[in-house]
Amino acid sequence: SVSLLGALLVLVLIYLVSNFGSQEDKDPPGPRPLPLLGNLLQVDLKRPYYSLLKLSKKYGSVFTIYFGSKKVVVLAGYKTVKEALVHHADEFGDRDPMLILQDTNEGHGVLWSNGDSWKEMRRFALTNLRDFGMGKRANESKIIEECDYLIDVFKKFKGKAFDMTQPMNYAVSNIICSMVYGSRFEYDDPEFTSMVDRANKSVQLAGSPSIQIYNMYPWFGKFISKRKEFLRFYDANKKQNIEMFKNLKKTLNPQMCRGFVDAFLVRKQNLEESGVSNNHYHDNNLLSTVNNLFVAGTDTTATTLRWGLMLMAKYPKIQDQVQEELSRVIGSRQVQVEDRKNLPFLDAVIHETQRLANIVPMALPHKTSQDVTFQGHFIKKGTTVYPLLTSVLYDENEWEKPHSFHPAHFLDKEGKFVKRDAFMPFSAGRRVCLGESLARMELFLFFVTLLQHFRFTPAPGVSEDDLDLTPRVGLTLNPSPHELCAVPSSRLSLSLHLTHHP
Numbered sequence: 001s002v003s004l005l006g007a008l009l010v011l012v013l014i015y016l017v018s019n020f021g022s023q024e025d026k027d028p029p030g031p032r033p034l035p036l037l038g039n040l041l042q043v044d045l046k047r048p049y050y051s052l053l054k055l056s057k058k059y060g061s062v063f064t065i066y067f068g069s070k071k072v073v074v075l076a077g078y079k080t081v082k083e084a085l086v087h088h089a090d091e092f093g094d095r096d097p098m099l100i101l102q103d104t105n106e107g108h109g110v111l112w113s114n115g116d117s118w119k120e121m122r123r124f125a126l127t128n129l130r131d132f133g134m135g136k137r138a139n140e141s142k143i144i145e146e147c148d149y150l151i152d153v154f155k156k157f158k159g160k161a162f163d164m165t166q167p168m169n170y171a172v173s174n175i176i177c178s179m180v181y182g183s184r185f186e187y188d189d190p191e192f193t194s195m196v197d198r199a200n201k202s203v204q205l206a207g208s209p210s211i212q213i214y215n216m217y218p219w220f221g222k223f224i225s226k227r228k229e230f231l232r233f234y235d236a237n238k239k240q241n242i243e244m245f246k247n248l249k250k251t252l253n254p255q256m257c258r259g260f261v262d263a264f265l266v267r268k269q270n271l272e273e274s275g276v277s278n279n280h281y282h283d284n285n286l287l288s289t290v291n292n293l294f295v296a297g298t299d300t301t302a303t304t305l306r307w308g309l310m311l312m313a314k315y316p317k318i319q320d321q322v323q324e325e326l327s328r329v330i331g332s333r334q335v336q337v338e339d340r341k342n343l344p345f346l347d348a349v350i351h352e353t354q355r356l357a358n359i360v361p362m363a364l365p366h367k368t369s370q371d372v373t374f375q376g377h378f379i380k381k382g383t384t385v386y387p388l389l390t391s392v393l394y395d396e397n398e399w400e401k402p403h404s405f406h407p408a409h410f411l412d413k414e415g416k417f418v419k420r421d422a423f424m425p426f427s428a429g430r431r432v433c434l435g436e437s438l439a440r441m442e443l444f445l446f447f448v449t450l451l452q453h454f455r456f457t458p459a460p461g462v463s464e465d466d467l468d469l470t471p472r473v474g475l476t477l478n479p480s481p482h483e484l485c486a487v488p489s490s491r492l493s494l495s496l497h498l499t500h501h502p
């Protein structure tokens with residue numbers, strides 16, 4: 001123990017000497033880091049975004065923090081995050097892949113890559129998600145079809161309380177399946193359910209404290225069982241995808257692409273036939289991009305929907321207002337995306353759900369692509385940057401009641417919907433969410449259809465106050481485990497009738 005103490009003392013000395021007048025004096029301010037630990041004593045790894053929010057109050061809108069020995073510059077507040085991501089889009093627009101993901105996809109795809117390959121894959125995915133089939137209407141009808149299947153699942157519970165996580169994940173995953181493979185799956189198909197369950201578990205694992213520690217101290221990695229588990233899930237889904245691609249290839253018709261994979265394979269073939277070598281359309285990019293669409297496009301949307309339903313159960317008066325607007329404007333007919341402009345209150349509720357739920361609280365890690373002087377601070381090329389979306393969505397200068405569920409944030413005095421610039425759950429700039437318009441369409445259609453068919457209430461014996469809004473932390477912020485009742489609206493219209501005409 002004496003030698004341990006000695007070693008520690010030497011470390012501290014080296015640290016103090018090496019820091020004297022070093023780069024750190026020029027870095028954005030921040031709490032003083034300890035050797036090895038960095039600022040881990042100031043950060044709660046279960047709620048890192050929350051610790052960073054508190055630190056921003058003390059150190060300002062641009063500050064430095066050390067996760068172990070990993071230096072991160074944090075951007076906080078609407079003005080600062082917007083200035084960096086939008087007005088300095090190139091400088092702040094590179095991605096810093098988390099180590100755990102570098103282990104899997106070697107920098108391919110869209111989510112974790114950079115440079116020309118990223119640019120090409122992002123562009124290709126965007127055009128294909130947007131224009132697939134007959135354009136937007138095709139996406140819309142796929143979502144509407146899936147809503148019907150989900151409604152059937154909810155109906156089977158006959159108003160009894162249940163956990164909505166799995167059915168929601170299957171429904172939302174199927175939207176990505178339709179776009180990527182060109183077909184949906186039955187909810188009891190074991191190939192499908194095991195794939196979705198694995199994908200969702202890996203998203204949760206990737207955000208767990210022990211994997212965060214691995215990201216900070218890579219040499220520690222081999223001791224972490226969760227990393228092995230993560231990689232096992234990843235490999236199993238990769239194998240399954242390779243099989244899917246083989247089958248799609250066998251039945252490929254270049255004149256009629258069924259989904260993203262077909263489009264990719266056709267492009268690959270065309271490039272090969274015209275003798276272009278060294279292009280970006282190779283198997284690794286196909287695998288990673290498809291994997292990215294599932295990872296980024298399932299858990300996010302399903303989680304947001306679950307937050308929405310939980311908030312409806314917690315705030316029944318707001319649910320009343322939504323349902324009143326729905327029955328007045330839509331009635332029982334099938335809703336369409338065009339209806340959104342006539343449903344200002346519902347639109348405000350969805351926006352406010354996304355704001356308060358804050359499901360990607362620190363965006364994904366960015367990296368500076370060049371040296372940059374920003375708000376008087378020097379930030380070196382290659383520095384990891386966290387745009388703290390929490391600080392934008394909860395910015396006290398932008399929101400009247402940042403910590404409450406207050407749909408009026410998005411309504412004017414006449415009850416018309418108003419856009420708010422600080423609404424940034426999809427981030428902004430070069431790395432803004434690629435699935436934003438798809439996600440918004442899904443949130444709208446699923447939310448409306450569910451609320452047309454059901455009234456959401458807490459489980460028997462649980463009061464509205466008992467529904468706890470403290471999130472469970474993974475890579476995204478989930479509602480804590482809970483069950484809700486989906487009471488079919490045939491019974492609902494009866495009770496509304498009774499309340500409105502006593």
Ligand code: HEM
Nearest residue numbers: 111296297300301304360363364426427431433434435439
């Ligand atoms: C990136 C949010 C749905 C695909 C992101 C980022 C956020 C985000 C915050 C990181 C942006 C940054 O690093 O600055 C959300 C939310 C969603 C959602 C809140 C749903 C409510 C989707 C869907 C898809 C998708 C449905 C796919 C179809 C992606 C991709 C990226 C991304 C591929 C990486 C973009 C890049 O690095 O260039 N999303 N997302 N997302 N999202 Fe989404």
